[in-house]
Amino acid sequence: MEKLIITAAISGAEVTKEMNPAVPYRIEEYVREAGLAYEAGASIIHLHVRWDDGTPTQDKERFRVVMEAIKAKYPEVIIQPSTGGAVGMSDDERLQPTELLPEMATLDCGTLNFGGDEVFMNTENTIKVFGERMIKNGIKPELEVFDKSMIDMALRLNKKGYIKSPMHFDFVMGVNGGISGELRDFVFLRGSIPSDATYTVAGVGRYEFPLAMAAIIDGGHVRVGMEDNVYISKGVLAKSNGELVEKVVRMAKELGREIATPDEARKILGLAPRK
Numbered sequence: 462m463e464k465l466i467i468t469a470a471i472s473g474a475e476v477t478k479e480m481n482p483a484v485p486y487r488i489e490e491y492v493r494e495a496g497l498a499y500e501a502g503a504s505i506i507h508l509h510v511r512w513d514d515g516t517p518t519q520d521k522e523r524f525r526v527v528m529e530a531i532k533a534k535y536p537e538v539i540i541q542p543s544t545g546g547a548v549g550m551s552d553d554e555r556l557q558p559t560e561l562l563p564e565m566a567t568l569d570c571g572t573l574n575f576g577g578d579e580v581f582m583n584t585e586n587t588i589k590v591f592g593e594r595m596i597k598n599g600i601k602p603e604l605e606v607f608d609k610s611m612i613d614m615a616l617r618l619n620k621k622g623y624i625k626s627p628m629h630f631d632f633v634m635g636v637n638g639g640i641s642g643e644l645r646d647f648v649f650l651r652g653s654i655p656s657d658a659t660y661t662v663a664g665v666g667r668y669e670f671p672l673a674m675a676a677i678i679d680g681g682h683v684r685v686g687m688e689d690n691v692y693i694s695k696g697v698l699a700k701s702n703g704e705l706v707e708k709v710v711r712m713a714k715e716l717g718r719e720i721a722t723p724d725e726a727r728k729i730l731g732l733a734p735r736k
């Protein structure tokens with residue numbers, strides 16, 4: 462079985478310091494959380510950035526500063542900026558980090574309810590524009606799918622040339638408005654992607670670790686982090702993103718699955734070797 466790629470989604474756009482004080486807002490906090498996750502075994506950092514007061518932003522310069530600060534200390538790690546940003550941001554706003562030519566970025570493959578009155582908008586045309594931008598800028602998309610229909614959308618746009626093969630999916634499961642985090646739904650998604658595709662699974666809230674276990678057994682990859690879940694166990698806040706990654710590493714070791722370094726993750730995902 463391939464080595465396990467662990468992605469740490471260290472910040473997100475919705476989770477706040479009130480939910481867990483370890484959620485990073487300031488540059489040094491991003492470096493601390495990315496570093497703890499990397500040292501624990503994460504090879505990819507999925508990144509949303511905020512201003513110092515915690516307001517989410519897709520500002521290109523803020524991304525540049527945060528990414529450079531992380532890279533200065535941890536040059537090997539893969540940084541995967543979000544192009545989802547926060548609910549309500551415009552497409553142009555969301556696309557800004559793609560101008561920094563990261564190795565990877567997320568590409569959200571459909572619209573969904575996001576709790577209350579919130580709608581996370583990703584029309585077919587938006588997905589096409591984002592897909593074209595990533596091809597043009599040599600960025601490998603992580604196809605974020607919150608439901609089965611979004612896999613079907615990605616497959617259609619792959620046929621039309623907006624997304625290249627082999628595709629890499631992220632099953633985000635358990636969002637209020639998306640597919641549940643139940644095992645039968647994981648099996649459904651997992652069975653719906655092409656045989657040459659790779660996937661990672663991001664279980665939201667209480668689904669984080671059960672779905673990590675499923676992916677470890679199945680040969681898939683795992684995303685954990687404060688964006689998806691702030692608890693290390695029921696009712697106990699995680700001290701850091703590193704602690705969440707450590708738990709996945711322990712689970713993988715128990716099951717005999719080795720952990721990929723960032724350079725090994727690059728090979729598995731077909732990214733260019735690090736210069």
Ligand code: KMH
Pocket residue numbers: 473474475543544545546547548567568569581605
């Ligand atoms: N913050 C969500 C609205 C992504 O990173 O691409 C979207 C999101 C997806 O987190």
Ligand code: ZN
Pocket residue numbers: 470473507509543545567688
């Ligand atoms: Zn995200």
